[in-house]
Amino acid sequence: MSTVTTPATNETAQPESALRFDLAAIARWVQPEERVLDLGCGDGALLAYLSATKRVVGYGIENDVNRVIACLDRGVNVIQSNLDQGLAGFEDGFFDRVIMSQALQAMHNTQGILQEMLRVGREAVVSFPNFAFWKHRKSILEGRMPVSESLPHQWFNTPNIRFFTVADFTTLCDLLDIEILEWMGFDDQHQPLPPDADLNFLATLAIARLARR
Amino acid sequence: MAVRSVGVVSPQRMVFDEPLRLKSGGVLPRYELVYETYGELNAAKTNAVLVCHALSGSHHVAGYYEDDPKNIGWWDNFVGPGKPLDTRKFFVIGVNNLGGCYGSTGPKSIDPETGEPYGSRFPFVTVEDWVEAQARLADRLGISEFAAVIGGSLGGMQALSWALQYPERVRHVLAIATTPKLTAQNIAFNEVARQAILSDPDFHGGDYYRYGVVPKRGLMLARMIGHITYLSDDAMAEKFGRALKHGAFRYSYDVEFEIESYLRYQGEKFSRYFDANTYLLTTRALDYYDPAAEYGGDLAQAFARAQARFFVLSFSTDWRFSPARSREIVSALVHSEKPVSYLEIESKAGHDSFLLEHPHYHAAVRAYLNQVAV
Numbered sequence: 001m002s003t004v005t006t007p008a009t010n011e012t013a014q015p016e017s018a019l020r021f022d023l024a025a026i027a028r029w030v031q032p033e034e035r036v037l038d039l040g041c042g043d044g045a046l047l048a049y050l051s052a053t054k055r056v057v058g059y060g061i062e063n064d065v066n067r068v069i070a071c072l073d074r075g076v077n078v079i080q081s082n083l084d085q086g087l088a089g090f091e092d093g094f095f096d097r098v099i100m101s102q103a104l105q106a107m108h109n110t111q112g113i114l115q116e117m118l119r120v121g122r123e124a125v126v127s128f129p130n131f132a133f134w135k136h137r138k139s140i141l142e143g144r145m146p147v148s149e150s151l152p153h154q155w156f157n158t159p160n161i162r163f164f165t166v167a168d169f170t171t172l173c174d175l176l177d178i179e180i181l182e183w184m185g186f187d188d189q190h191q192p193l194p195p196d197a198d199l200n201f202l203a204t205l206a207i208a209r210l211a212r213r
Numbered sequence: 214m215a216v217r218s219v220g221v222v223s224p225q226r227m228v229f230d231e232p233l234r235l236k237s238g239g240v241l242p243r244y245e246l247v248y249e250t251y252g253e254l255n256a257a258k259t260n261a262v263l264v265c266h267a268l269s270g271s272h273h274v275a276g277y278y279e280d281d282p283k284n285i286g287w288w289d290n291f292v293g294p295g296k297p298l299d300t301r302k303f304f305v306i307g308v309n310n311l312g313g314c315y316g317s318t319g320p321k322s323i324d325p326e327t328g329e330p331y332g333s334r335f336p337f338v339t340v341e342d343w344v345e346a347q348a349r350l351a352d353r354l355g356i357s358e359f360a361a362v363i364g365g366s367l368g369g370m371q372a373l374s375w376a377l378q379y380p381e382r383v384r385h386v387l388a389i390a391t392t393p394k395l396t397a398q399n400i401a402f403n404e405v406a407r408q409a410i411l412s413d414p415d416f417h418g419g420d421y422y423r424y425g426v427v428p429k430r431g432l433m434l435a436r437m438i439g440h441i442t443y444l445s446d447d448a449m450a451e452k453f454g455r456a457l458k459h460g461a462f463r464y465s466y467d468v469e470f471e472i473e474s475y476l477r478y479q480g481e482k483f484s485r486y487f488d489a490n491t492y493l494l495t496t497r498a499l500d501y502y503d504p505a506a507e508y509g510g511d512l513a514q515a516f517a518r519a520q521a522r523f524f525v526l527s528f529s530t531d532w533r534f535s536p537a538r539s540r541e542i543v544s545a546l547v548h549s550e551k552p553v554s555y556l557e558i559e560s561k562a563g564h565d566s567f568l569l570e571h572p573h574y575h576a577a578v579r580a581y582l583n584q585v586a587v
Contacts, residue, residue, distance in 0.1 A: 075584040
């Protein structure tokens with residue numbers, strides 16, 4: 001029985017075009033009526049969209065109190081929690097999909113959270129800035145840490161604590177027995193890259209769909 | 214206060230002649246409930262919000278009395294025009310629980326069978342019984358469904374229980390600083406409080422009314438131990454530390470430290486207006502509450518029948534009903550695929566935080582209630 005439904009006041013869904021481009025891409029992977037957990041859900045935009053358009057059973061996890069309040073303001077189910085402490089309280093295999101968009105690079109317990117995502121979820125979706133994007137490489141060659149839309153902070157004030165590449169992520173998934181089912185990559189114009197493109201070189205943002213091997 | 218207060222309020226009384234069968238097996242053949250309302254019930258009667266009170270609370274939730282302007286409702290910072298529970302949108306009801314001492318039928322009411330106060334004859338009441346009585350009050354007011362039921366602490370238990378006892382009559386539940394059941398430590402504190410009352414020579418087995426006395430010392434001690442558990446260590450340290458009453462030790466058992474002075478003052482004040490039997494009954498209702506019990510301890514199964522959306526709030530320094538207890542509620546609700554949100558508020562003030570004005574706390578409740586359709 002599914003009783004988590006569209007919030008009463010959100011019946012007019014925002015258009016997909018109003019979503020951040022990477023969230024819109026992630027949303028296309030979500031099937032109707034799935035159980036979705038969105039880690040680091042921010043203001044709840046993705047979940048609001050998914051519950052209005054796909055009738056998902058969705059919960060967001062967010063640690064920042066002001067973002068939690070923003071979620072409440074949208075009528076999105078949000079559970080305040082510190083992701084570095086894992087997903088205790090959620091059962092094995094409960095969710096169809098566990099999403100983490102542009103937050104993995106700010107996590108302390110990288111391996112732990114990836115394993116937790118695939119403990120509570122059948123599939124996981126992770127989006128992250130690719131440190132090996134060619135413009136970032138160029139910046140390093142010129143002797144400076146890259147600053148871009150996907151890595152918008154200076155080295156001294158970035159909330160990111162992990163800097164990694166599409167290739168690094170692939171290696172970690174291998175190590176953790178995680179299968180990468182599908183990749184999506186975007187250039188710095190937010191344009192999707194072709195499936196056969198060299199994402200490690202061309203993608204400023206990458207999204208991976210994951211499952212336990 | 215004037216602008217955002219509901220202003221002058223007056224309690225109302227409803228008499229029920231249909232007997233109320235209680236969970237304990239007891240029966241109240243006839244009873245009265247005292248309640249207050251704030252705001253206007255809309256034509257469709259879809260904007261009613263029930264506020265359930267905690268241990269020492271009452272129906273007097275907001276506003277003040279014309280003849281007693283200092284008697285401000287216990288949740289006046291929360292309920293009123295422009296406040297988190299906005300009386301311009303909602304019709305808010307506060308009701309004094311059965312067994313209470315603020316006008317609803319309780320131990321000091323006259324037992325129609327004997328013509329004397331009930332005293333020790335007053336039956337045990339439970340959270341479920343209170344909800345039952347509140348439902349009858351709602352019936353009488355023509356409210357078939359509450360937009361929300363809200364409560365903190367013991368009030369939160371009533372709010373949760375509403376969603377289980379009358380799932381079709383509650384659209385939203387706000388369960389604040391509460392727990393799905395008491396721990397052994399919680400029950401232990403309650404037991405110490407009760408023993409203080411039960412062992413007071415003026416208690417007379419609960420029939421002190423006929424002797425013209427009250428078990429004042431016992432009630433004072435009960436409140437003192439309760440009060441300690443409502444505050445946090447940090448809050449006490451900040452407010453009192455080891456400050457001395459007289460500047461130096463007097464090597465006596467009189468008040469030496471400021472904290473002692475404070476506790477005695479609070480206890481003494483409480484013992485002047487609160488009824489000892491109500492304290493006993495209410496702490497027992499807390500002890501007994503356990504909606505999962507009839508499902509073999511499976512809280513998720515207990516929540517399966519709920520139809521409401523839930524907002525669970527806890528406070529970081531609440532050690533009486535810690536955030537972990539609230540997260541048990543949240544986990545069970547998620548397991549049952551219920552819509553639920555959860556927020557742990559960073560607060561120094563311990564369990565009592567739910568009564569205080571705190572910007573994040575109030576902003577969160579305001580945001581949630583903004584979404585509640587009426």
